[in-house]
Amino acid sequence: MLLFPRSAVMTASVRRFNFQKVSKNMELIRASTPLEGQAMKAGAEVVGEAAVGAIRPLVVMLPWLLAKRHHVLKYARLYTDRGLDVLAVRSHPGHLLRPAKGSQLVATELLGYLKNLPGQAPLMLHGFSVGGYLWGEALVQLAKDPSLLSVLSRRVVGQVWDSAVELSEAPAGLARSVFPRSQMLQGFVQKFISTYLSAFREQATRHYELSSQYFHGKPLLSPALLLLSRSDPIGTVSANERLIENWKKAGVPTQVKIWDGSPHVGHFRMYRSEYEEQVVMFLKRLGLGNA
Template sequence: MADDEIDYNIVFPDAGTSERHWQGTKEPVVILLGWAGCKDKHLSKYSSIYNEQGCVTIRYTAPLKTVFISESFGYKELSSTALKLLEILYDYEVENSPIFFHIFSNGGFMLYRYIADLLHNDKQFSSLCVIGALVDSAPGSGNVRGALRALAATLGPKITPVLRYVLLALFAVTVFLLRVVLYPLTKYIHKNHYDAVQERPPAWPHFCLYSRADQVIRHTDIKVFVETLKQKGVPVDSFDFVSSPHVGHFRDFPEQYALKCRSFLVACMKDLEGNETKKRQRVPNQ
């Protein structure tokens, strides 16, 4: 069972809340993919946005070593994690519900990349109905300085200064060589998350929340990503919070952030209902 292998949390809303918000339709399942080093107590604050909306929520954050080491060296450990996360939907028999993603920073986006691959290529998941993805402070590409800032913040104050500098130096050299200098060659073995999703983006709507004050992910990377999706016909929108730090938009603008999350989810559900109505209308009378 998938729940024996990865550390996640799932919350089901009470029936009354779901009925009040979704009026007889299946409530969405929101999968929240945390940023590197994210603690569940922080991610739970985001999931409450959707629990109060009558949604099922699944919270998961990939381990630090997987995000900063495995991915940097081209080891696709997150691919198996993506498979286990999607299997959770079947474990709890919610695979027929609308699926919505809320993704944080590159740590969450790396995992989202593999989930999207499975949804594209694996017949087991072909019947899953994904309605949208909200992306917070991501994706970024080839930003060694931003990656170092993220790792430094993630390591925290408990680690000794010498060990901190050694780890940061090793990480910087590795990322610079594999993801910048040698990337024209290594991309044929392991393409980075930014390029992979841009080249074959999922068809469902995306909404990117970012800030030009972000010191980890360049806002220009996000703008390029948004424009690429538009050019490929993917419904996508974005919003710049201007002054909030990396993954700090909800903390600085709680009401505005929660409203944007809920509004986008509701819009995705309305699109789903509209598409289903069109399909029924195209079915000939028997």
């Protein structure tokens, strides 16, 4: 039995954070301080040190498609409770379907923000599902900006990838995910997606392929933690094993945690304590926060 209405619980959870809208697709999330809380209660705008704060380590979080804010906050707390800020970069299906007018523009926004970020505080990545594709688009653009690439190569000290998707395997995986009990419907969905990828090769598919090439072959060399499930039909273990092999060849120190039974981007929900332990141990190895 709930002691409080669900809406009250969610409101209390949101009050733990301070939000700053950076752009249409990006939001800065910080732990709410007592001073910020008092100003919010008084209806005042938080200014000065309370609003800007000391330059703290920043986690660039790349959620899955259509992730809601309350979903993102569950993961953001892993970092804000330990003294890190989180920049949530959201994606929706339209960004994926039209990369040149969607995902690539979001990647440009993200890199512009990072380029103008003051100070030298360390950065981290935590991506989910197609967040890997979005970061691949960012890597494509970074290759054309050597100075920014050099800066981020120094400042990005770690990366966590949860259920990273290889888009070449997406048709079969999505079909099994949507219709797990019907092979006939799986075949229909798989054929539909494959037809789309073929018909819109210039507008979409070639961008997916280039992003994948950079994500696999030209990554930042900071240590990586991959979080997977053998039951995930979309971010498959086999695809991520190829990613691990490529990253190790490139010189990325890579470790992996594989669960059984959890669905796509569902590891935290099913194995919360283990998931948190993996992230906290990773932060300790990087020397970040008060983990």
